[in-house]
Amino acid sequence: MFSLPLSFVFIILLCVSLFFYYYSKRTIVEKASSIGKKAKTLPVYYGQNAFLWSFFPACIFLIFLTVSGPNYIDQIFFSKIQDLNPKFNSSFIDLILSKVINVANGKIETDDQKIIVLANDYLSAFEKFYFYRGLGAVLCCALLGLIVTARQKPSVNARDQVQFFMVSIFFISALIAILTTAAIIFSLFFESLRFFNLYNVFDFIFGLHWSPNVAIRTDQVASEGSFGMIPVLLGTLLISFIAMCVAIPIGLYSAIYLAEFAPSKVRDYIKPTLEILAGIPTVVYGYFAALTAAPFLRDIGAFVGLDVSSESALAAGLVMGIMIIPFISSLSDDVIRAVPQSLRDGSMGLGATKAETVYRVIIPAAFPGLVGSILLAVSRAIGETMIVVMAAGLSAKLTVNPLESVTTVTVQIVSLLTGDTEFDNIKTLSAFGLGISLFFFTLILNIIALTVSRRLAENYD
Amino acid sequence: MSIKFKAEKVDVFYNEKQAINNISLNIEKNMITALIGPSGCGKSTFLRCLNRMNDVIDSCKITGNILLDNEDIYGPNIDPVDLRARVGMVFQKPNPFPKTIFENIAYGPRIHGLASNNKELREIVFNSLEKAGLIDEVKDRLDDQATGLSGGQQQRVCIARAIAVSPEVILMDEPCSALDPIATAKIEELMNEISQSYTIVIVTHSMQQAARVSKKTAFFHLGELIEYGDTDKIFTKPKNQKTLDYITGRFG
Numbered sequence: 001m002f003s004l005p006l007s008f009v010f011i012i013l014l015c016v017s018l019f020f021y022y023y024s025k026r027t028i029v030e031k032a033s034s035i036g037k038k039a040k041t042l043p044v045y046y047g048q049n050a051f052l053w054s055f056f057p058a059c060i061f062l063i064f065l066t067v068s069g070p071n072y073i074d075q076i077f078f079s080k081i082q083d084l085n086p087k088f089n090s091s092f093i094d095l096i097l098s099k100v101i102n103v104a105n106g107k108i109e110t111d112d113q114k115i116i117v118l119a120n121d122y123l124s125a126f127e128k129f130y131f132y133r134g135l136g137a138v139l140c141c142a143l144l145g146l147i148v149t150a151r152q153k154p155s156v157n158a159r160d161q162v163q164f165f166m167v168s169i170f171f172i173s174a175l176i177a178i179l180t181t182a183a184i185i186f187s188l189f190f191e192s193l194r195f196f197n198l199y200n201v202f203d204f205i206f207g208l209h210w211s212p213n214v215a216i217r218t219d220q221v222a223s224e225g226s227f228g229m230i231p232v233l234l235g236t237l238l239i240s241f242i243a244m245c246v247a248i249p250i251g252l253y254s255a256i257y258l259a260e261f262a263p264s265k266v267r268d269y270i271k272p273t274l275e276i277l278a279g280i281p282t283v284v285y286g287y288f289a290a291l292t293a294a295p296f297l298r299d300i301g302a303f304v305g306l307d308v309s310s311e312s313a314l315a316a317g318l319v320m321g322i323m324i325i326p327f328i329s330s331l332s333d334d335v336i337r338a339v340p341q342s343l344r345d346g347s348m349g350l351g352a353t354k355a356e357t358v359y360r361v362i363i364p365a366a367f368p369g370l371v372g373s374i375l376l377a378v379s380r381a382i383g384e385t386m387i388v389v390m391a392a393g394l395s396a397k398l399t400v401n402p403l404e405s406v407t408t409v410t411v412q413i414v415s416l417l418t419g420d421t422e423f424d425n426i427k428t429l430s431a432f433g434l435g436i437s438l439f440f441f442t443l444i445l446n447i448i449a450l451t452v453s454r455r456l457a458e459n460y461d
Numbered sequence: 462m463s464i465k466f467k468a469e470k471v472d473v474f475y476n477e478k479q480a481i482n483n484i485s486l487n488i489e490k491n492m493i494t495a496l497i498g499p500s501g502c503g504k505s506t507f508l509r510c511l512n513r514m515n516d517v518i519d520s521c522k523i524t525g526n527i528l529l530d531n532e533d534i535y536g537p538n539i540d541p542v543d544l545r546a547r548v549g550m551v552f553q554k555p556n557p558f559p560k561t562i563f564e565n566i567a568y569g570p571r572i573h574g575l576a577s578n579n580k581e582l583r584e585i586v587f588n589s590l591e592k593a594g595l596i597d598e599v600k601d602r603l604d605d606q607a608t609g610l611s612g613g614q615q616q617r618v619c620i621a622r623a624i625a626v627s628p629e630v631i632l633m634d635e636p637c638s639a640l641d642p643i644a645t646a647k648i649e650e651l652m653n654e655i656s657q658s659y660t661i662v663i664v665t666h667s668m669q670q671a672a673r674v675s676k677k678t679a680f681f682h683l684g685e686l687i688e689y690g691d692t693d694k695i696f697t698k699p700k701n702q703k704t705l706d707y708i709t710g711r712f713g
């Protein structure tokens with residue numbers, strides 16, 4: 001049978017909808033002249049309306065079929081195999097099914113006749129599916145186009161309808177963004193509930209000892225495992241704090257220089273450079289931290305008689321700070337430049353110097369935006385993993401000494417979940433406990449920062 | 462009458478483009494001088510030369526002399542920041558800082574250290590608001606955001622803000638163009654009242670406004686000073702044909 005690939009169906013849909021675009025445009029003029037009135041809006045809007053209402057729903061239909069179809073076919077074959085031999089249990093059927101699929105795709109070969117038959121059936125089922133999928137989408141498109149075109153009246157404001165359609169699309173996009181976030185949080189929440197069934201919440205939140213090594217198989221000899229997150233959280237805080245100590249002043253001051261004082265030529269070079277720097281993968285910073293910064297700090301430490309561990313919070317924090325500088329300065333630069341020139345003129349016109357203007361007018365006016373950019377930077381620092389893995393180590397020590405090696409929440413999550421893991425033991429589940437606490441931690445941080453900046457905000461317009 | 466500003470052969474260039482061509486003009490003390498002329502003729506540019514606001518624009522080059530009380534304001538002894546404290550400016554669009562009304566007025570006195578304590582500062586703020594004719598409207602809401610006021614009130618806050626620094630000269634660039642007739646009338650009245658103690662230079666597009674408030678009027682055209690004299694004379698018996706055409710609305 002004639003199989004229709006997705007891209008081809010797409011092009012047909014486009015053609016059909018375009019047809020209705022022109023068709024609607026034509027018919028509305030005729031309709032209007034037949035009743036001797038003018039259409040309420042330009043014919044173009046009737047055309048757009050027909051196009052939107054035929055093309056997009058058909059596309060959504062097509063996508064829906066594409067996503068759900070293969071699942072459905074698998075289900076049919078599942079019951080087919082079951083009918084062949086009712087005694088099979090479901091995991092065995094799954095096995096056969098995957099064999100069938102692999103044979104059908106030519107990945108493996110077999111001489112089991114039954115499977116070959118099934119595989120052929122499977123292939124033809126897919127061909128049929130592709131055909132009907134294409135046909136269905138095109139029909140849907142054409143039908144909708146016809147209906148919309150037929151129902152269009154010169155007295156109806158098509159411009160509003162187009163607007164309504166666009167608003168719906170914007171709304172749906174916003175909804176998807178919110179729903180997916182909510183879904184992620186929910187899944188995180190339920191997984192962490194599983195962890196908290198096995199481990200006391202208070203012991204987790206207030207525990208001072210983190211050593212997640214437990215026996216995974218019953219015959220293994222290992223310690224009980226203890227999951228107090230304070231040392232890990234402290235590690236995150238320590239490193240983020242060091243990073244922000246580096247990044248906030250340098251980032252902000254360089255932003256102020258760029259936005260207010262730098263000659264435009266200098267700015268033209270620095271701004272793109274900053275944006276490039278912000279795009280460097282963190283793993284690159286990671287080995288800079290591990291291979292350059294950490295040994296350097298240790299040497300300095302040895303020189304002044306301090307014992308700096310070869311993997312230290314200081315090295316990781318410093319390099320993380322350097323990583324974050326371009327973020328803060330690039331974002332803050334935009335925020336500062338968004339302050340209207342009239343405020344600068346007003347201040348200068350009163351005899352203020354440029355510096356006075358900056359810290360008395362510009363920065364207060366840009367304050368909420370500046371807080372926002374710093375907040376983004378803090379989130380990055382808290383979420384940053386690579387640099388810490390490479391430069392700060394894995395040992396969860398309860399310390400605020402920046403010269404020792406520490407670990408962070410994200411690093412622990414990674415080390416708990418990498419490799420072969422089963423999601424049924426307390427060790428791996430504890431990662432979700434860490435995940436949700438990180439989530440709440442950043443959430444609270446955001447709320448505080450937003451409230452503060454709203455309180456201090458100076459609105460200009 | 463003593464002369465406050467003496468401009469001699471001033472040329473202004475933006476990059477290569479000449480915006481002001483050889484203008485010489487004396488502005489008299491404690492009097493309102495109006496600058497009129499069609500759009501783009503260089504009124505704002507000239508006005509901004511008087512307090513060196515053009516220094517902020519990189520491409521702007523100025524030649525010639527401008528003397529304030531017989532001292533060259535572009536000379537080596539003059540700091541543009543000090544100059545702007547002596548020659549204040551009010552802009553076309555009201556531009557209050559996004560701070561409270563009180564903080565807006567107190568801004569200048571604070572940076573110039575005009576008040577030694579809070580009481581003096583309050584006095585300055587109240588006096589300035591009084592002079593700007595705004596005190597009755599805002600005395601109960603000095604801690605509200607100035608950006609929440611009406612356009613006319615905002616513009617008077619800006620005038621009060623300029624007055625608070627006790628400048629000798631106030632430059633106004635179309636201060637009423639964003640305001641309705643009533644707010645305009647209030648500001649004109651205010652200008653009349655303060656003109657005894659301040660030298661005011663106002664750019665305006667409204668011939669009636671120039672005629673109402675100013676003692677002297679300068680007519681600019683294409684970067685040149687066409688005619689300068691008593692406002693009465695300019696509006697009744699202009700010497701130059703271009704001036705006549707402009708004030709009778711024959712070209713714009």
Ligand SMILES: Nc1ncnc2c1ncn2[C@@H]1O[C@H](COP(=O)(O)OP(=O)(O)OP(=O)(O)O)[C@@H](O)[C@H]1O
Nearest residue numbers: 475480498499500501502503504505506507518520
């Ligand atoms: N920042 C600038 N850069 C380059 N050219 C400028 C700049 N500002 C003004 N000009 C030019 O200088 C000339 C005079 O401008 P100016 O703003 O002084 O006119 P104006 O008389 O105030 O006009 P309007 O009545 O419309 O405000 C105009 O041709 C303008 O294009």
Ligand SMILES: [Mg+2]
Nearest residue numbers: 504505506634
């Ligand atoms: Mg102007």
